[in-house]
Amino acid sequence: MTAAVAIEGLEVVFDRFRALKGVSLEVREGESYGLVGESGSGKSTLLRAITGLAPVASGTIIVNGKTLGKTRDKAFYRDVQMVFQDPYGSLHPRQTVDRLLQEPLAIHGIADGEKRIERALDEVGLGKGFRFRYAHQLSGGQRQRVAIARALILEPSILLLDEPTSALDASVQAEVLNLLEEVRRRHKLTFLMVSHDLAIITHMCERLMVMQNGEAVETLTASQLIGHRVSEDYTRNLLRASEGFVRTA
Amino acid sequence: MSAETIQSRREWLLSDRPASRLQARLGRAYVAWRRFSANRLALVGMLIIIALVLVAALADVLAPYSATVGDLKNARLLPPSAAHWFGTDDLGRDIYSRIVYGARWTLYVVILVAIIAAPIGLLVGTVAGYAGGWTDTILMRITDIFLAFPKLVLALAFVAALGPGIENAVLAIAITSWPPYARIARAETLTVRNSDYIKAVQLMGASPFRIVLRxxxxxxxxxxxxRVTLDMAGIILTAAGLGFLGLGAQPPLPEWGAMIASGRRFILDQWWVAAAPGAAILIVSLGFNLLGDGLRDALDPRSGDQ
Amino acid sequence: MNGDTLLEVDDLRVTFPTRTGIVQAVRGVSFSLGRERLGIVGESGSGKSQTGRAIMGLTPPQAEVSAKKLAFNGIDLLSISPRQRRSLRGNRIAMILQDPKYSLDPVMTIGRQIVETLRTHEKVSRAEARERALAMLQAVQIRDPARVFDLYPHEVSGGMGQRAMIAMMLITGPELMIADEPTSALDVTVQLDVLKILDKLVAERGMGLIFISHDLRLVSSFCDRVVVMYAGKVVEQIKASELRDAQHPYTRGLLNCMPRIGFERHPLPVLDRKPEWAA
Structure with missing residues (x-):
């Protein structure tokens, strides 16, 4: 089994602030891997470093066997796509869904655009009726479906998910999570998913890494976490917190 | 058209689920139009500008006399009358006809300045804002240099260097009016540059050129x-100022600023010579300002997407 | 219900005029509150926040609020003058909002804001106000109150800011506290600390608490009673301990659709929204 993403000693520095302090991980092909942590843990920075949106100070990132340099070429973006956290901010306010989905196809010079757009919309459960709407005519969940369609339209093998449901209502979250599982199964995708919510990560991922202050705390399988077989106190704290408020009186 | 068809057309435009690119675009334009037309003064402004365009287009029909050749013998400095609505000037030319033809020159100046200055400002501002770093510093310092001079003084210097004439006046005004546009475009670019939707396009592998342009x-x-619409009044006034100083339109062109300049000599005894073009400038400037205010309500991106 | 009734809400309605017509954000909400913890739960657009704001008197001016009864301790909130309303607000009724960044004044130190709040409602000397503010900061478990007193809001973390906010709201000793998503902007571990503080203070002072949140599970673990709202209406009122026996399909759906550690369900059950829920 080869690694889809292999990261070794990754450091990210923003203006002297070390957002990631030497993190290593390996995501197998076809696996769903979770990154859990609180704000400032560096979990989103790690995704951004892979895509080239965050400056890598040192360390190596290998994606599908290719070591990434300073810049990413077009081929990279056909392999790796990302879904952002805020569905209200990730769609261009002046473009219709049609335009949004056409853009990646135009950039990569893909010919059968019409068919792909219709297929992508069907796949995320939106259908043709949504094709010519603007972002402001869509609900949060529908926007996130469009964002997923946009990520899938280039047929990538790796999908990076940055808190894809944290801005959504619980019932909509369930729908989007189900959709993500479904497209993963259908396209045999590799997921690297970031969330602050342990329950979502154990639901979606086979393995996960707990992060704090830019460092890895521990790496677990979902079943270890479910069975509370964790070795670090921080993880235990997170587990306890995820069970809701407990009155101690 | 019956009330029902109007109603169904409105519904088609406002539909939540447009069926084609065209319907989506028209729907968006219709929403903007509704916001615009809710503002009565903006409608007045638009009517003034439409009237200006019509007058300029139909000048040959509307003007009863020639704009450049007067009747020196019989019609010098006549007060307003049925034959000469706004009176005549010192060369016996009909002022009403000159104002009608002058609308062409006003439009000419305004449009040329807008299509030269706005794209320069847009390009400089967006490139500086998106690229950041050295590109930003260099482009914005150049902008600052232009902004450091009073507009009219700088325009005067350019006209003095290029030679008087309406084309050079247009060029001079355009060269002096792009920097504020560059600043606006840069500020706007900075607010959207780090948004997720721009990042999303970057992650599709789009080139910087494509991101800025599209x-x-x-x-x-x-x-x-x-901003350009609101500046139109200022452009007209600058052009008039240059004309007034003799550096813009040259006689016998019926440019409004130059007309005021030549009427200045008789302003106490034959007030109408300067008053008529003055009123024309006032009304058109007001029209552009009202239109600009209305457009702000209709197009403002901050209020426009909900 | 435990003891006297603090707040009575009967048929509360909030409507907003918009470009496309009138939007009814709250459509006839009724409940009463004693000295207890009441949770209001709903998804975005359910009208839960507007309900809280209407009680507080913070509805935007263009909106219209009406109710058969909206009484706090027997005072009819809709008929008193704006001045009386203001003096109630902050003094006897307090509100905590989601993000302390937006509700604290950025150009005033935390300590001064607390002192100002106290002095607008009570005649106390500067020195005494300072003493009480420091004691209050201590009560919300800020370790070094004297230091935090002189800090500006941007100099403290989200959790610290929210504690300062709670301190500011509690300093006047209100009888009713409305907390609108008080911990949603915080990290999970910090969230529980803040809730613990809030819980302790509310219990000690015998206050009534309205806890508004989208998180049904959190609310049910924190509150005594839960009001579930959907599309501007109350669909169910239930004791938190009996939530598992909730009758309304919406409440049950909300409980079910969240992933839980140790309960594997693929796919997750989704909510099948019925139009009659909103009717």
Whole structure:
């Protein structure tokens, strides 16, 4: 089994602030891997470093066997796509869904655009009726479906998910999570998913890494976490917190 | 058209689920139009500008006399009358006809300045804002240099260097009016540059050129259109000022600023010679300002997407 | 219900005029509150926040609020003058909002804001106000109150800011506290600390608490009673301990659709929204 993403000693520095302090991980092909942590843990920075949106100070990132340099070429973006956290901010306010989905196809010079757009919309459960709407005519969940369609339209093998449901209502979250599982199964995708919510990560991922202050705390399988077989106190704290408020009186 | 068809057309335009690109675009334009037309003064402004365009287009029909050849013997400095609505000037020319033809020159100046200055400002601003770093510093310092001079003084210097004439006046005004547009476009670019939707396009592998041209510029255009419209009055006044100083339109062109300049000599005894073009400038400037305010309500991206 | 009734809400309605017509954000909400913890739960657009704001008197001016009864301790909130309303607000009724960044004044130190709040409602000397503010900061478990007193809001973390906010709201000793998503912007571990503080203070002072949140599970673990809202209406009122026996399909759906550690369900059950829920 080869690694889809292999990261070794990754450091990210923003203006002297070390957002990631030497993190290593390996995501197998076809696996769903979770990154859990609180704000400032560096979990989103790690995704951004892979895509080239965050400056890598040192360390190596290998994606599908290719070591990434300073810049990413077009081929990279056909392999790796990302879904952002805020569905209200990730769609261009002046473009219709049609335009949004056409853009990646135009950039990569893909010919059968019409068919792909219709297929992508069907796949995320939106259908043709949504094709010519603007972002402001869509609900949060529908926007996130469009964002997923946009990520899938280039047929990538790796999908990076940055808190894809944290801005959504619980019932909509369930729908989007189900959709993500479904497209993963259908396209045999590799997921690297970031969330602050342990329950979502154990639901979606086979393995996960707990992060704090830019460092890895521990790496677990979902079943270890479910069975509370964790070795670090921080993880235990997170587990306890995820069970809701407990009155101690 | 019956009330029902109007109603169904409105529903088609406002539909939540447009069926084609055209319907989506028209729907969006219709919403903007409804916001615009809710503002009565903006409608007045638009009517003034439409009237200006019509007068300029139909000048040959509307003007009873020639704009450049007068009747020196019989019609010098006549007060307003049925034959000469706004009176005649010192060369016996009909002032009403000159104002009608002058509308052409006013439009000519305004449009040329807008299509030269706005794209320069847009390009400089968006490129500086998106690229950041050295590109930003260099482009914005050049902008600052232009902004450091009073507009009219700088325009005067350019006209003095290029030689008087309306084309050079247009060029001079255009050269002096792009820097504020560059600043607006840069500010707008900075607010959207780090948004997720621009990042999303970057993650598709789009080139910086494509991002600026297709994703950032369309977002800057509405605030630029608003600003340019509001500036139109200033452009007209600068052109009039240059004309007044003898550096803009040259006689016998019926340019409004130059007309005021030549009427200045008789302003106490034959007030109408200067008053008529003055009123024309006032009304058209007011029209552009009202229109600009209305466009701000209709196009402002901050209020425009809900 | 435990003891006297603090707040009575009967048929509360909030409507907003918009370009496309009138939007009814709250459509006839009724409940009463004693000295207890009441949770209001709903998804975005359910009208839960507007309900809280209407009680507080913070509805935007263009909106219209009406109710058969909206009484706090027997005072009819809709008929008193704006001045009386203001003096109630902050003094006897307090509100905590989601993000302390937006509700604290950025150009005033935390300590001064607390002192100002106290002095607008009570005649106390500067020195005494300072003493009480420091004691209050201590009560919300800020370790070094004297230091935090002189800090500006941007100099403290989200959790610290929210504690300062709670301190500011509690300093006047209100009888009713409305907390609108008080911990949603915080990290999970910090969230529980803040809730613990809030819980302790509310219990000690015998206050009534309205806890508004989208998180049904959190609310049910924290509150005594839960009001579930959907599309501007109350669909169910239930004791938190009996939530598992909730009758309304919406409440049950909300409980079910969240992933839980140790309960594997693929796919997750989704909510099948019925139009009659909103009717």
């Amino acid at each position: 994703h950032i510029m369309p977002l800057c255009i509405s605030s630029l259109i608003i």
